[in-house]
Each structure stands twice: as structure tokens, then as C-alpha cells.
Amino acid sequence: MLLLGIDIGTSSIKVSVVNAQTQQTILSTGFPETESGIISKQPGWAEQSPEMWWEHTQKAILKANASGKFNPKDIGAIGISYQMHGLVCVDRAGKVLRDSIIWCDSRAVEIGNKAFDEIGPAKCLQHLLNSPGNFTASKLAWVKENEPDLYRRIDKIMLPGDYIAMQFTGNTTTSISSLSEGVFWDFVNNELSKDVFEYYGFPTSFIPEIKNVFSEHGRLEKSLAIALSLTPGIPVAYKAGDQPNNALSLNVLEAGEVAATAGTSGVIYGVSDELTFDPLSRINSFAHVNYTALQKRIGVLLCINGTGILNRWIKNTTASISYQQMNEAASTIRIGSEGLFIFPFGNGAERMLENKITGARINNLDLNIHTNSHLYRATQEGISFAFRYGLDIMRENKMNPSIIRAGKANMFLSDVFTHAFVNTLNIPVELHNCDGSVGAALGAGIGAGIYKNPKEAFSNSKALLTIEPDKSSSAYDDLYYKWKSELVKILNCSTQG
Numbered sequence: 001m002l003l004l005g006i007d008i009g010t011s012s013i014k015v016s017v018v019n020a021q022t023q024q025t026i027l028s029t030g031f032p033e034t035e036s037g038i039i040s041k042q043p044g045w046a047e048q049s050p051e052m053w054w055e056h057t058q059k060a061i062l063k064a065n066a067s068g069k070f071n072p073k074d075i076g077a078i079g080i081s082y083q084m085h086g087l088v089c090v091d092r093a094g095k096v097l098r099d100s101i102i103w104c105d106s107r108a109v110e111i112g113n114k115a116f117d118e119i120g121p122a123k124c125l126q127h128l129l130n131s132p133g134n135f136t137a138s139k140l141a142w143v144k145e146n147e148p149d150l151y152r153r154i155d156k157i158m159l160p161g162d163y164i165a166m167q168f169t170g171n172t173t174t175s176i177s178s179l180s181e182g183v184f185w186d187f188v189n190n191e192l193s194k195d196v197f198e199y200y201g202f203p204t205s206f207i208p209e210i211k212n213v214f215s216e217h218g219r220l221e222k223s224l225a226i227a228l229s230l231t232p233g234i235p236v237a238y239k240a241g242d243q244p245n246n247a248l249s250l251n252v253l254e255a256g257e258v259a260a261t262a263g264t265s266g267v268i269y270g271v272s273d274e275l276t277f278d279p280l281s282r283i284n285s286f287a288h289v290n291y292t293a294l295q296k297r298i299g300v301l302l303c304i305n306g307t308g309i310l311n312r313w314i315k316n317t318t319a320s321i322s323y324q325q326m327n328e329a330a331s332t333i334r335i336g337s338e339g340l341f342i343f344p345f346g347n348g349a350e351r352m353l354e355n356k357i358t359g360a361r362i363n364n365l366d367l368n369i370h371t372n373s374h375l376y377r378a379t380q381e382g383i384s385f386a387f388r389y390g391l392d393i394m395r396e397n398k399m400n401p402s403i404i405r406a407g408k409a410n411m412f413l414s415d416v417f418t419h420a421f422v423n424t425l426n427i428p429v430e431l432h433n434c435d436g437s438v439g440a441a442l443g444a445g446i447g448a449g450i451y452k453n454p455k456e457a458f459s460n461s462k463a464l465l466t467i468e469p470d471k472s473s474s475a476y477d478d479l480y481y482k483w484k485s486e487l488v489k490i491l492n493c494s495t496q497g
Contacts, residue, residue: 001076001450002026004230005441006057007242008082008160010048010102010264011035011308013056015064016437017075020450023460025438027069031060035312039099044106044348044357047099050088053160054167061228072229078168078220079238079444081245081436082161084181087139092155094166098147101139102160104265104305106349106357111145112138113355116281119195127186128193129277129285129298134349136182141200157206161239168236169218172208179210180287181241187275190293213240213289214447237447242436243269244289244299249439250405250432251458253290253297258401260429262411262421265347266307266383268391270399272298282352282393289443290454300399302390305347307383308410310360313346314379318372327414330377335420335475337374339364341483342382343490352390358494363486377416384420384476385483391425405430408464423473424480430463 001021007014014030036056039047065072085103090096101107112132116124124131132138136159144151158166159178166172179185179192184207186193192204211217216235225232240248247259247269255273260266273296277285288299315326345353346360362375408431411417422429442457451457 002070002074003441003444003450004061004075004078005437005439005444006060006078006080006164007436007440008053008057008080008164009242009436010038010083013053013060014435014437015060016435016441017064017070018438018441020076020445023442023457027064027067028435028437029060029064029067031056031063038102038104046102046105046348048102049099050096050160050163054164057164058228065229073231075230075234077235077237077444077448077450079440079442079447080161080164080236081240081242081440082159082164084159084241084243085136086160087136087143088158088160088163089143089150089154090156090158090163091153094172096163097150097153098143100160101142104348105139106134108138108142109134109349109355111141115141115196115199119199123195125277125279127188127195128183129180129187129275130183131281132183132196133281133351134355137184137196137200140202144200154206156208158208159241161241162208165217165236165239168220168224170221171218173211173217174208175211175213175239177213177240177244177287177289177291179207185287187287214238214443216447235448236444238440238443240289240440240443241286243267243301244286245436245439245443246407247271247299248289248443248454249434249436250407251454251461252405253288253454255297256401258399258404260387260404260406262307262383262406262417264308266304266387268302268387268394268404270300270394270401272300272399274298276300276397278393278397280354282354283390283397284351300394300397302394303351304344304383304386304390305350306344306360309347310342310344310383311379311411314375318375323413326376327416329373330380330414330416333373333377335472336479337378337381338369339366340370340374340378341486342375342378343487344379344383344386352393353491356491356494358490361490380411380414380417381420381479382483383411384417384424385480387421388424388480389484389487401427403428403430403466405432407432407434409435418467419472420476422467423469423476426469426473426477428466428468430466432461433464434461
């Protein structure tokens with residue numbers, strides 16, 4: 001049997017087809033070839049069209065089918081990974097009412113901050129594990145306040161993966177993991193948060209049926225199956241946000257295990273067996289894919305909005321070259337980029353900076369010394385320093401990883417970045433040949449009962465290599481503290497999002 005995994009990313013849709021028996025990837029591909037754009041009607045806003053995601057999902061599946069490397073009829077289950085925190089609003093007919101307000105949109109920060117104060121900081125942190133902040137519930141509150149006519153037409157709200165699953169099956173479902181990432185879930189009472197729904201005035205009928213992450217969320221409709229050359233009635237058996245799913249794909253499921261990713265955004269994601277929270281909500285806690293009321297598994301997430309998106313901006317702005325050429329050019333520059341520092345915070349309010357919007361910064365630029373190659377290296381070093389800043393916050397919250405697992409993808413394809421990351425954090429990194437769509441495929445195998453448990457699904461998983469800190473770690477440590485000193489100055493003169 002084959003498994004189909006779909007990753008609804010910000011820049012593209014990725015799909016993978018995995019052999020369930022061997023756990024080997026037969027094919028991975030994506031659509032579109034160029035990165036999808038983000039609609040930004042005002043500074044700090046970020047939206048994408050759910051219909052675009054669905055169109056690209058179908059095209060990615062058809063592109064995979066056209067490879068001839070597998071028989072689409074052999075696919076027995078579908079799993080979905082998706083960009084977290086996005087708000088999708090649909091009417092009774094399942095029609096999308098507006099573009100999705102996505103994860104990096106900052107418009108609802110003040111709405112969430114007010115809710116935090118009025119519900120009460122202690123109650124929010126103890127029950128929600130987060131401030132309502134800029135999460136999905138606060139985005140919905142913005143719609144209610146600013147688009148009342150549209151709000152009155154809402155039948156269901158969902159996250160991006162819930163919407164794609166609905167398109168496949170006609171069913172609307174969600175999970176505790178998804179609801180927690182929207183800050184709708186009360187962990188203490190194990191139910192939808194009465195505080196959030198009453199404060200914002202939302203009806204609980206907006207929420208779809210709640211199911212386990214690993215379960216049947218619906219079955220593929222016949223007409224769509226014919227159009228995609230798939231078998232009618234196969235289940236969508238798994239849905240999870242991209243970061244919990246990335247952790248699953250790296251077999252990060254138990255307390256103390258830690259995953260990282262450096263795509264459009266950068267994330268360190270650790271697992272705790274306690275209802276843990278950061279008093280300042282600089283990092284966030286959500287129900288992990290294997291969370292239950294009896295077996296607490298909390299995903300503790302550090303997010304840096306401006307990671308790969310900064311690397312892409314530098315690439316597109318300075319020259320028409322490939323990422324590989326950028327990495328090669330960066331490798332010709334000495335550690336420290338001749339004093340050039342870059343701060344990767346130009347993609348909305350940064351949670352780890354207490355929701356401040358600082359903008360991306362280039363400091364100490366010397367027109368007589370610095371070249372494009374310096375910019376490329378300083379970008380990758382600056383992103384590494386931001387990871388270190390976030391990891392230190394996680395350490396304050398009792399997350400002390402001895403090793404970090406990551407997929408050899410996105411920025412971890414760069415030796416310069418990987419070397420800077422390992423030595424700045426001073427922690428070994430174990431690189432794996434996996435991505436979100438592969439994890440979603442294996443998740444579907446768990447949800448469909450093809451595997452008895454996650455351990456069986458990843459029984460053949462092995463690291464490609466482990467990279468240890470080396471003698472350059474002390475140099476990176478010195479550079480980090482200089483970078484941090486300049487960041488403190490920036491934060492002292494910046495504003496809330």
C-alpha cells in the first residue's frame with residue numbers, strides 16, 4: 001500500500017508518496033515551481049487564498065501521478081500538514097468567505113493583548129498555556145469587529161489543513177492540537193475555552209467536529225477521486241500543523257526531544273510532559289500530535305517569522321542566482337562577515353520579541369568592504385543568532401536539548417548555515433532525509449491503522465549525519481553576544497505590533 005502526504009506551505013504545496021511497508025519515499029514534488037506570494041494590503045497584514053491552496057494541491061497530486069513512478073490507485077490513505085494559525089471562514093455551503101489571515105499576519109496583536117489582560121494573565125497562561133496574542137481566535141475577533149456582515153455569514157471556522165481535508169471529503173473536522181494552536185482550548189478543563197468564547201462572543205457552533213489527529217477525518221469523494229485518479233473512499237487519516245508534523249516526521253514525540261526547521265519561518269520545537277508556558281508568551285505551548293488528557297505531550301514552540309523569507313529576499317534583491325550559488329559565495333567569507341550584522345525580523349510581529357515589530361535590519365554596512373557575498377553570509381549567521389536568542393528563552397523554560405533533529409532541507413541545505421547554527425547554539429544537530437509531506441504520509445498510515453503506533457511508522461528512520469560543534473563555537477559565541485547587544489538597542493526603540 002502507498003500513502004499520500006500533503007504539506008500546505010506558505011510558499012508552495014508539497015506532496016510525497018511513501019511505500020507503507022518499507023517507509024521509503026517513492027516520489028516528492030510540489031506546485032507551483034515559483035514561490036506563492038503573500039497578499040499584504042496593509043503593513044503587517046498577510047493573507048493567502050484557500051482556493052489557491054486547493055488548486056495547487058490538486059495540481060501537485062496530478063504532477064506526482066504524471067511521473068509514472070507509482071500507480072495512484074495503490075494509495076490507501078491521505079495525510080495533511082499545514083501552515084499553522086491561519087483563519088479560514090466558510091459559509092453553510094462550505095464556500096470561503098474571505099482570504100485566509102495567515103500565521104505571520106500581525107493585525108490582531110492588540111486585540112489579543114487586551115483579551116489577555118481582561119481574561120487575566122494567570123488564567124490565560126494556566127488554562128490556554130498562551131496569551132490569545134496574535135493567534136487564530138484573535139484573528140477571528142478582528143473579523144467580527146471589522147467585517148461584521150461577513151462575520152454573520154460564517155458557519156464554520158477552520159485552519160488551513162481542515163479546509164483542504166473538507167475539500168477532499170466534504171466533512172469538516174478539527175482536533176485538540178489544531179484548536180490549541182488557535183488558542184481555543186482549555187487544557188485544565190479539557191474542553192473548548194469558555195473564557196475565550198465568552199470574552200470574544202463566538203458561538204461554539206463555529207467549531208467543526210473534534211477528532212483525534214490520527215483518525216478518519218472523512219473519505220475521498222468519488223467525483224474528486226476520479227479527477228485525481230485516486231481510489232474513491234480512501235480516508236484522510238491525519239491532519240496536523242506543520243511544526244507538530246515536522247516533529248513527528250523526525251520521530252520527536254517524547255518529553256525532552258527537540259526538532260528544528262528553517263523554512264519560510266524558523267522553528268525550534270521541543271516536547272514536554274507538563275502543561276508548560278512562558279510568562280511572557282515569547283514561546284508558545286500547544287497540544288502535540290500525540291497529546292491526550294491522560295498522556296500530556298505539549299509541543300513547546302519557538303518561532304522566528306523572518307528566516308527563509310529573509311534569505312529569499314536577499315537573493316532576489318541582490319542578484320539572479322541560485323540558493324546553491326549564494327551558499328557557495330557565503331562560504332568564501334570569514335566567520336563574522338567582516339562585522340556585518342543582519343537581524344531577520346521583517347515578517348510581522350515576532351512572538352519571541354514580545355510581539356514587537358522591529359523590521360529587518362542591516363547593521364555596520366561598510367560600502368568599501370562588504371559585497372553580496374558578505375550579505376549572504378551575514379544573513380545566515382543572523383538567522384542562527386536569532387535561533388540562539390530563542391533557544392535561550394526555551395532554556396529559561398526548562399527546555400535543555402542535548403541534540404536537535406532537523407530535516408536536510410531548506411536552509412539546512414547550506415553548509416554555512418548549518419555550521420553557524422550548530423556552533424552558535426553549541427548543540428549537535430542530527431540531519432534526516434525527510435520533510436513535512438513525508439511526515440504527513442506516515443501520519444496517515446498511523447491514523448488509518450496501517451501502523452500500530454508512531455514507533456512502528458518510523459522503525460526504518462535513520463539519521464543521514466550528525467554535526468558536532470567544533471573549535472569555531474567560541475568565535476560564534478562572541479559574535480552572538482555582539483549581535484545580541486545591538487538587538488537590545490533595537491528593541492529599546494521599537495513598538496508593539
